[in-house]
Amino acid sequence: MTTTAKTVTTTPVVGFDQVTKSYGDVRAVDGLTLTLHPGETVALLGPNGAGKSTTLDLLLGLKRPDSGTVRVFGTSPREAIVAGRVGAMLQSGGLMEEVTVAELVRLACALHPRRYEVDDVLARAGISKIADRKVNKLSGGQAQRVRFALATAGDSDLIVLDEPTTGMDVSARQAFWATMREQADQGRTVLFATHYLEEADAVADRVLVLHRGRLLTDGTAAEIKAKAGVRRVSFDLEGPVDETALRGLPFITSIDISGQTVRIQSADADATVHALYGLGVHPRNLEVTGLGLEQAFVALTEAEEARQS
Numbered sequence: 001m002t003t004t005a006k007t008v009t010t011t012p013v014v015g016f017d018q019v020t021k022s023y024g025d026v027r028a029v030d031g032l033t034l035t036l037h038p039g040e041t042v043a044l045l046g047p048n049g050a051g052k053s054t055t056l057d058l059l060l061g062l063k064r065p066d067s068g069t070v071r072v073f074g075t076s077p078r079e080a081i082v083a084g085r086v087g088a089m090l091q092s093g094g095l096m097e098e099v100t101v102a103e104l105v106r107l108a109c110a111l112h113p114r115r116y117e118v119d120d121v122l123a124r125a126g127i128s129k130i131a132d133r134k135v136n137k138l139s140g141g142q143a144q145r146v147r148f149a150l151a152t153a154g155d156s157d158l159i160v161l162d163e164p165t166t167g168m169d170v171s172a173r174q175a176f177w178a179t180m181r182e183q184a185d186q187g188r189t190v191l192f193a194t195h196y197l198e199e200a201d202a203v204a205d206r207v208l209v210l211h212r213g214r215l216l217t218d219g220t221a222a223e224i225k226a227k228a229g230v231r232r233v234s235f236d237l238e239g240p241v242d243e244t245a246l247r248g249l250p251f252i253t254s255i256d257i258s259g260q261t262v263r264i265q266s267a268d269a270d271a272t273v274h275a276l277y278g279l280g281v282h283p284r285n286l287e288v289t290g291l292g293l294e295q296a297f298v299a300l301t302e303a304e305e306a307r308q309s
C-alpha cells in the first residue's frame with residue numbers, strides 16, 4: 001500500500017489507548033495501545049491466556065476497559081456496531097440452537113443496516129447445501145462456517161474473527177481464507193486472532209504478538225522473523241564426527257543430530273558455520289535459512305518469559 005496524505009489523515013479503524021482490563025487478580029490486557037488502519041489484514045497472535053479474546057471483546061464493546069479508551073471508527077465500539085460497520089465471528093457460543101442455518105443467517109441479514117442477500121451470504125460461506133439443517137446438528141467445522149456467515153451478513157468495514165478456522169478441515173480453511181482475501185481486497189479491515197501461525201504468515205500484512213496483555217511485537221511477518229534473530233543451519237555429515245564438539249559450537253540455541261543429519265538453530269549462523277569448518281567438518285547439503293513465523297514466535301515469547309522471570 002502506498003502512503004498518501006489521505007491515508008495519513010483517515011480516522012483509524014480501531015484505536016486502543018492505554019487500555020487495561022483485569023479479572024480479579026489477572027491482568028488480561030495491560031496498558032495496550034494500538035491503531036489499526038483501513039484496509040489492513042491484521043493477525044493477533046499470542047500464547048494461551050495472552051489476552052487476545054479479551055482484546056477482541058473490548059474492541060466489540062462486549063467488555064469495558066478498567067482504564068484507557070477504545071475507539072472504533074472514531075466512536076465507541078457500540079456505536080460502530082449499531083451503525084453496521086463491524087462484523088464479528090467469535091470463538092464459540094452465539095448460535096441459536098433450534099433454528100435452521102438459513103433462518104439464523106436471515107435474521108443476521110435482517111439486523112444488519114447494510115445487509116446482503118441471504119442466498120449470497122450462504123453461498124459465500126459455503127453453507128447453501130446445509131441451509132435447511134438445524135444449527136444444533138452441525139459439525140464443528142460447519143458451525144464455524146455459519147459463524148463466518150453471520151460475520152459477513154452485511155457490508156461491514158471491519159471484520160473481527162476470533163480463531164475462525166478452528167475445527168475446519170484443510171479445504172474449508174483454504175476456502176475461508178480465499179473469501180477473506182476477497183473481503184480485504186474490497187478495502188475492508190480484517191483482524192483475526194489465531195493459533196495457526198502459518199495462516200498469519202500467509203494472510204496477514206501485519207502481525208501483532210500479545211504477551212501477558214501487552215504488545216510484544218508489531219510488524220510484518222518478515223520483520224518478526226528477522227527480529228527473532230535466530231536462523232536454522234542444517235547439513236549432512238560425512239563419516240564419524242565428534243558430537244560433543246558439534247554441541248559446543250558457538251551461538252547454538254538448539255541442536256538435533258539424527259543419524260548423519262544435523263539441524264541447528266543459531267543466534268549467529270555465520271559464526272556457527274565458520275566454527276563448524278574450524279572443527280575440520282566438511283558439511284554436505286549445507287543450508288542456512290531464516291526461521292518460520294512459528295519458530296520466531298516461540299523464540300520471541302520464550303525470550304520474553306525468560307526476561308520477566
Ligand SMILES: Nc1ncnc2c1ncn2[C@@H]1O[C@H](COP(=O)(O)OP(=O)(O)OP(=O)(O)O)[C@@H](O)[C@H]1O
Nearest residue numbers: 023026027028046047048049050051052053054055
Ligand atoms: N471471564 C474471566 N474470568 C476470569 N479470568 C478470565 C476471564 N476471561 C479470561 N480470563 C483470564 O484472562 C487472561 C486472558 O485471557 P484471554 O481469553 O483474553 O486470552 P487468549 O489470548 O484469548 O487465550 P487463548 O489463546 O487461550 O484463547 C487469562 O489469564 C484468562 O485466564
